Amino acid sequence: MAVAFNHISVFLNTGQNKVSRAFGFIGLGIGVLLLLCSVQMYININQLIRDRDTPKNGYDFISLTKSVTNENMGSDTRFTTADVEEIKSKSFIKDAAPLVSNQFRAKASAGSIIPFSTDLFLESINDKFLDTLPTTFNWKPGQADVPIIFSADFLEMYNVFAPAQGLPQLSEASIGAVNIILECYGSLGQKTSYQGHIVAVSDRINSVLVPEEFLRWANKNFGNIENVPASRVYIKTADANGAGLQSFLQQKNYHVNKDKVKFGRVKQILQGIVSALGGFSVLVILLALMLFSFYLQLMIAKSKDNLRLLMTLGYSPSVLSSTVAKKWIPVYAIIIGSALLLAQLLHFIFQQFYINGREMLSPFLHPISLLVAVILMILCVAINDRLIKKLLFSLV
Amino acid sequence: MESFVLKNIIPDFLETEKVIGSEIWNQDILISKGQKIQVIAPSGSGKTSLVHFIYGLRKDYNGQVLFDGNDVKSFSAEKLSGFRRSFMSIVFQDLRLFPEQTARQNIEVKRLLEPFASSERMEYMTALLGIQSKLDQPAKLCSYGEQQRIAIVRALQQPFDLLVLDEPFSHLDESNREKAMLLIQEEVAARNATMLLVDLKPIEYFNADRILHL
Known part of the structure; x- marks a missing residue:
């Protein structure tokens, strides 16, 4: 028993x-x-x-701009290729990529469903700096369809003022369904329209991002400019609060997105x-x-x-x-x-x-x-x- | 278990003169299954020590206690407990009851481990020995004679091939001695077991096959 x-x-x-x-x-x-x-x-x-x-694999991604002061106001505060190379060379910076903006007039409208039209800026960055990268985010010359990655903060701002303007509020999921007409104007005012659609929403980069290939091509064809200097540079660093980085930024008078660092x-x-x-x-x-x-x-x-x-x-x-x-x-x-x-x-x-x-x-x-x-x-x-x-x- | 052998046992602590002349110490004794052995020993001759050696409680001796050729000294704790559960039962001289527990709990703790006797048989045994009314009383409140009978009944609850009794009737009157002896022999016969009774003097009503003087 x-x-x-x-x-x-x-x-x-x-x-x-x-x-x-x-x-x-x-x-x-x-x-x-x-x-x-x-x-x-x-x-x-x-x-x-x-x-x-979105710290990717333990890294922070921070946007750098050159501080605009009374002394340098009026001069070009964009990053040259040499600036980017210098940033990349620092040991506390894992990688850096320029954020290139459009050098031509761009305008977006959302058709008759959302009666909304605005001039806008477009930017592009190397794909490896994107937190969300859909497979459809690419472009080839001749392609009428332009994929766009939209900033989550911009979407939030849009949703704040949309009701007052009689516009519908949009969720991250529904924004992809909105058809955007992207109008690009050449230096002589000629207009080319593209079918834009938002393929992802980014928490990391506050911008309207288009594929690098598109912006390079568009800047050359509409703005007649190649090798555009970057207005912003994104850096990838293990410690956004590291002493080395902080002193470098101070020395170069570079400005960082403090919210991200604080966050x-x-x-x-x-x-x-x-x-x-x-x-x-x-x-x-x-x-x-x-x-x-x-x-x-x-x-x-x-x-x-x-x-x-x-x-x-x-x-x-x-x-x-x-x-x-x-x-x-x-x-x-x-x-x-x-x-x-x-x-x-x-x-x-x-x-x-x-x-x-x-x-x-x-x-x-x-x-x-x-x-x-x-x-x-x-x-x-x-x-x-x-x-x-x-x-x-x-x-x- | 077919046989057990006491092979040249000499307690470490016993004076040489007590070993010389003993029919057990330093002797080779083969006891076959079913034999009834009476060991007669005066006080201080190592009577209880012998019982403890056989039961595997102590190892302070030279020689061997062999059960079917296996030395009890070499038994692991697990093997020894299995042996005590199914092959060997005992009535200690000092009884070794749980004083705080009732007589029934003292008996049942053995019966539940490996039941041989039914609960009815257990009740019968206690009635026969006159302790049925004490079953629900804590053991410590029973008289020594009653405790002795509780210990006897407890020893008879399990299956065994060898029953060892160490002065089991020291506090029993003649009537209870007779009843207890008859009950024990009946239970031993039911199991075709070997019985080893150790006492100061020969016990009446016990038909021993062999008497050994310690």
Whole structure:
């Protein structure tokens, strides 16, 4: 007959030191909850900030312009090829690409559905600096269709003033359906129309981007200019707040998009705080497990004579230890399960009420958080099992 | 288990003069299955030590206790517990009951481990030995004689090939001694087991096949 815990529980002094046991369990619950919340928050921050900022493979992408001051006002503040090469040569700058603008008049209208027409500027940049790069974002001479990547900030601005102008508001998903007539004017005023359509929305670059091939061709054909100097340069750097970069920018009187830098800093700080919280929760879990192990040691020490007698009567030490250890599995399952449910509830509240159910964040815990809970459960059971076995075999 | 052998056992602590002349110490004794052995030993001759050596509780001796050729000293903790569960039962001189637990819990803890006797048979045994009314009383509140009977009933709950009894009737009156002895022999016969009874003097109602003086 298999030994059940009920058969032997009367011989164990389980009632002793209940406070230590209770604190162990409460501590474990709090520790697991903190750890799950910090893991989930770390994932949330990554997901939320990736959608806004886009550090690609751990790099920051920042736009540089030359500061316009009273002294240089009126002179050309654009970047020459030599400027770009100098920027690229710096060790703290991984890569740099000029942002070239149109050297001809361009005008966009959206047809009869959205009665909207505006002069606009077009820019282009090397594809590897784009955060979203659809396969359709390319152009060949003769192609009537021009793909456009639109700035998310511009879309937001448009949506702000659109209702006042009697224009429909547009979502990121629906903007692709809008047919744009792109009119390019040559130096003599001749007009060429292209069919434009927005293929993606960029969080990184505040501009209206067209493929490099199109702008190079259009600048040459409509503006009669080749090798256009860049008004802005995008740089790729591992640390936007690095001392080397900051001093270089100051020395060259280059201006950066401070919001992005600050945002990167905020993200770093947030992740730092959440990581520290994660570390702290691991400490809490370890302390709780230690407290519980003291309880187990005390229970076994106080039941030492009875346990020894059970073994003398023929109870196998390994069966006895696994029977005692099994008793705590439901307890661990309840504690970790409750912490998991509470973490899910907190995440749901965060997702629903603090970021208003934005689609970028699932209302459910990330699988990694669930995996952490499973690993914790296995860890607790394994530690418990090992400890009881060790304590019981020491009595043999 | 077909046989057990006490092979040249000499306790580490025993004076040489007590070894010389003993029919057990430093002797080669083969006990076959089903034999009833009475060991008569005066106080201080190592009687309880012998019981503990056989049961695998102590190893402070030279020589071997062999069960079917296997030395009990070489048994692992797991093997020894399996052996005590299914092949060997014991009544200790110091009884070794759980004092805080009831008589029933003390008996059931053995019966549930590997039941041989049914619960009805257990009830019958306690009734026969006059401790049925004490079943739900903590062992520590029972008299020594009652505790002795609880220990006897507990030893009879499991299957065994060898039953070892260390002064099992020291606190029993004649009537209870007779009843207990008859019950024990009945249970031993039901299992075709070997019985080794160790006491200070010959026990009445026990038809030993062999008497050895320690």
